[in-house]
Amino acid sequence: MSVDTVRQPGATTADPDLSMGLELLAAQNRARLIQSAKVGAVWVALVALMAATLLQLRIDLPYIAGHFDYVVQGVLTTLWISLVSISIATVLALFGALGRLSANSVAQGVSGLYVSVIRGTPLLVQIWLIHLGLPQIGIELIGLGFPRLGELFILRAIQSGILALSLNYGAYMTEVFRAGIQSIVHGQWEAARSLGMTYGQMLRRVVLPQALHVIIPDIGNNYIFMLKDSALVSVIGVLEITCRASRLARRDSKPMEMLLVAAAVYWILTIISSWLQSRLENRMARAYRH
């Protein structure tokens, strides 16, 4: 039996014109580097221009320097809320997607309604409903003689924030998971099925491991969105970046100063997260080939 081989890139025989290819490659890299340098220069110029304008408008720099650290102390809270919420949302989204793709009418109905209601209402309203609305039910339940159950409905601000963000992102990410699962070609299901696998086995062993390659970068994206959406939980008094900034802004009438600080902190967090995200994406893209 003949054994054929796959041609490996770069494994071709010695090419006398190899130096030409190398030179072209170097020129391409050079051009790319120059382009990034130019774009960077534009960024620096624009930021400098904005800074100059703001200084002209008598932005209180010493005030910023003095209160910067109070806002930065909220970074951990913001990161923590986002991290916990994205984790819970991921689990919700997985079950949401399985429900939507399920043949079971109850599962389909529950997940469909969940996604529809959450996506059809503003996150801000959801946060208030959970933090201000649920305790109303809790108090009612306590009155009816279920104190244990009632207390579950009265949440601390940070719990309400996490619950709202989790539910909200869970619904949006349901579509991420659904699309990821549906991106797996039909033949994969058929091969698994013809081996005699059950639905759960097909998901666990064949479909999800492949779908996660599509889904995980998207979870990263959603995490970056959530970093900024988590600012909304400041309205119920969770002491994260925005809440801290707006408190000082109101107390000392320094809205421009403090909100600029908050914006800058989010921006830096986003840049770091995006960098991590692109590294993750590169690693995912390299899978299946070493």
Add this chain to the structure above:
Amino acid sequence: MIINVENLHKWFGMLHVLRGIDLTVEPQEVVVIIGRSGSGKSTLLRCLNFLEEPSAGTITIDGQTVSVGLRMRTSLHTRAGRQQILALRLKTGMVFQEFNLFPHMTALENVVEGLVTVKKIPKEQAITIGEQCLAKVGLSDKRDEHPIRLSGGQKQRVAIARVLAMEPKVMMFDEPTSALDPELIGEVLEVMLQLAQEGATMLVVTHEMGFAREVADRIIYIDEGQIVEAGPPQQILSNPEDKRTAAFLRTFTRFERGTS
């Protein structure tokens, strides 16, 4: 007999794709199914292991019977019905036109997957079986490669090893060489020939008439969802009784006349 199909029907919407197929296959028999595209030959294979749910009919493979009919359909979606279908699938193995290897697993992991996940065979034992099956299709040296690093012919041989590992009573091949470059077809047919010689029961949908002539015990010609003609290769390929069979076969020989 190892396969018995009675009055099998399949509708896709208002399209009547299988129109009452009756078929029996003896153990160790190699049956090649031919027919033009859209004739229902692939659907027939896919109904046998319920990749497509038949609309009506009775399928028995190695003593495991599943019946489907208009008023019985719901029973297939009960726990008992699903168990029956799973049991039927374990009697069969399927090789697909597009290979359908699991891209996130190495060749060996592909072959071992069904043993470990479905048959619950301990990992080491499964690996031993998997290595034997890879050796059988001549790919021992590719055990740790992912499918992306294999040629089409190698992928299809891994797919055959994956089926072999499960020790099915019947092996079904759905146009196993149709997605391959011409120079890679031979190595796959070679493996199939070897399996046939070792006494495997095989159902093969293919356009490889040379393979059909050499290897088949019986050729079945399907047209418009019905078995038009069946018999030994010599009879079907050389002296077809039915006009439609003859017309179909002429499309294959048209360009060969000058050479033979």
